[in-house]
Amino acid sequence: MERPLLLKHLSLRMGILVSIVMLMSACGKAPSGNAADFDQPYPPTTGGTLIDATIGEPSGLIPMIAGEAAASAVASNIFNSLLKYDKNLELQGELAKSWSVSPDQKTITFKLKPGLKWADGKPLSSADVLFTWKLVTDDNTRTPYGADYKLVILAETPDATTFRVSYANPYAPALDSWAGLQILPEHLLKGQDINTTAFRFKPVGSHYYKLEEWKPGERISLVRNPNSTQGPPRIDRLVSRFIPDPAAQFLELLADNIDSMTLNPIQYSRIVPSREDLQKKLALYKELGNNYTYLGFNLKHKPFDDIRVRQAINYAIDKQELIDGVLLGLGEPVSSPYKPGTRWTNPDLSPYPYDPNKAIALMQAAGYTGRDKEGYLLRDGKRLSFDILTNQNKQREMSAVLVQRRLKEIGIEAHVRVMEWASFIGRFIKTGDFDVVLLGWGLSLDPDQYSIWHSSQQAPGQFNFIGYNNPRVDKLLEQGRLELNPDKRMKIYHEFASILLADSPIVYLYTGYGLPAIHKRVKGIDNPAPPAGIGYNSYDWYIPPPLRRNEISQ
């Protein structure tokens, strides 16, 4: 319990220290066992164990209740949804063979694949889907994710392979929501309290793997499910070790005790390339990031209600500098809230260029005509001075400092304030008591951004906390929810993104790449990664027998 708040800072310092030692150290460990050539091609085989590391331990394996990233990472190998996203992030059936939308766009009918089974051999039918829907919408279920499913006014199962849901109004994000709901077995959960059932520690699913053993505080191991609804995977066993410290994870990777982890930019572009022994055994991948970092203005506070001030700040910030400085170049600028290169991203948009002169001109147009002794812009004798609030996240803190410096150059005074997350949200975001925040939003797969940008979503605790209000955007967001045709929807969201960029209620800073490193003994991984990331075909990965590590004796 000593000095807990220093932890984040320490872990950065640790990262740097470890990096230094790695760079200096000339004496690497001799390769353990046989010095295999990991680059040699091998034909696909089955078997073997893949060991990875996660920062947190799942609190349970019922994803709708556990909610944290560690739980969904494990649960996604155990449970299926009706739909899934394919390698190009288009929707595809998972348990569903096909789905159809009625002409009035209010009813969706899913046809399940025939002969589906749970891992325990019992049949999986539409009754299980209905049961899961009832669970997630039940008022006693302690989940924050029920809202999408409560819009369903009628859910029915005409037969064992058909599941039909009807909405009062067409609801375009519905399909995405059915890709997010993992189906649970009715025969094991019926009559149990979903919040406390022991099922959460011994789940039975229908996906590639089933739970083999869970050692609390240490590891979870999954083993191939012979009844998998999606066919057999090639690798026999997946082990996730819980290692909370990223520096310790990296040491385990170096010592060959784990096969994969997500690197940080320093490890990715400085340490691994500088060491021949690591290059021999590690393959590095680069995936599209899942979120973007932004600088958001409180539009209810002066002078941020003035579009010229917002645009001036946007022009004053050098996004490439942030990407080079914070991410060591391993990121991309964004100009819409969608993954770059996917259909929802408007290809005609580009970020505000770095142009300090234009920024100063805009500030002067907004009334900041004077300058004080220290060079700060003045309006009515007062500086534009504000706090940039952010939470304890090293990349965000570094970004805030770079932004602060660029703003100072054009004569705006910014202070950086870093806070612990729950205090930040409770004290500043919920109360609306902030000027500028530096935060991130997810790059969601469904383009619906109603809850973030619609003017009706500004109450405390809702997500339009910056107070964005544009009638045209409201209209587009409403239309986008009603339109299930992807091409028509795409046009709506392209227009939405271009208005949002012009209005500049936030400054898009960057999206960082995901940087997985995987031991070269694992074959069959797509490189370069498709839009969905390398994990989309993990069932096709394989570990050739000569390259396997000596299996741990049981």
Next chain:
Amino acid sequence: MIRYLLKRLFWMVPLLVGISLVSFLIMHLAPGDITNTEASFNPKASEESRQKLRELYNLDKPVIVQYGLWLKRMVKLDFGTSFASHQRPVFWETKDAEGNVIKGMIQEALPITLLINVLSLGLIIFAAVPLGVVSAVTQNRPPDRAITLFVFIGFAIPGFWLALMLMYWTGVVHDWLPISGIHDKMSAWGQMWDTLTHLALPVFISGLSGLAGISLFIRNGMLDVLHQDYITTARAKGLAENTVVYRHALRNAMLPLITILGLAIPGLIGGSVIAESIFAIPGMGKLFYDAVLMRDFPVIMGILTIGSALTLLGNLIADIAYAWADPRVRRGVM
């Protein structure tokens, strides 16, 4: 003696209630609750559902009512279930109708933390007593200077840094010790050795930083005692120097150590969040730190209550031990 004990134990009850009330209020002073932690800052999680959760957890009620509800459960020694960890019992395991046992969070974290702390406390005493004695006997001469320098380096060196360097040296460069975790092999006979090798580095690191305090304590205690008349008497009657130092001086110099050890008892259940994170040890420090970040109130209160009860007990045990060891105090107390 019995009367004294009963009196002390009786007064612990109002003290504990007071401590828990203050802890509860301070905990609620921090803004935010379980419904606005990072994981739930997700546009898919609606404010209505979060409000519903707040009601389910009674977080919408006034703080003092929440405290009342908590106290009501505590009277029955019911520590409740965690908000953040899937309703797991905070303290001890529960069994459901079908015989599935769900382990308590403190129950799982406590043994490993206790083991590490007891081992490192043992290491500290084992090393600090001889170091302190040698230091005192050779006061201001090279051995004393060398020992003081060494223990201060151990105290000043950042534990996380040394930990990472040693992990790299003993785990990556040489394959001597495992890097993190507490078990690798599942086989029963290897388990003991396996656990010991996993614990070697964490125990060493936490022992090193604690060495300075205790060894200097012993050194100063010894110096005091060595200048007293009865030591001069002992020397004068021709006793060997070793007998003077170890039989006559050391026993008296150890007395204050009892107080320190009594105060160390509550510390035994508190782990270091930094060390536990680096070594991937699922102990109490990490449990508490995560609970604070998640605003997992039942877990925070559970750990604080057990911690304060142990502190009070530790004080009591220290007083009793002191009385047992020192006749002067005994006469005053009983």
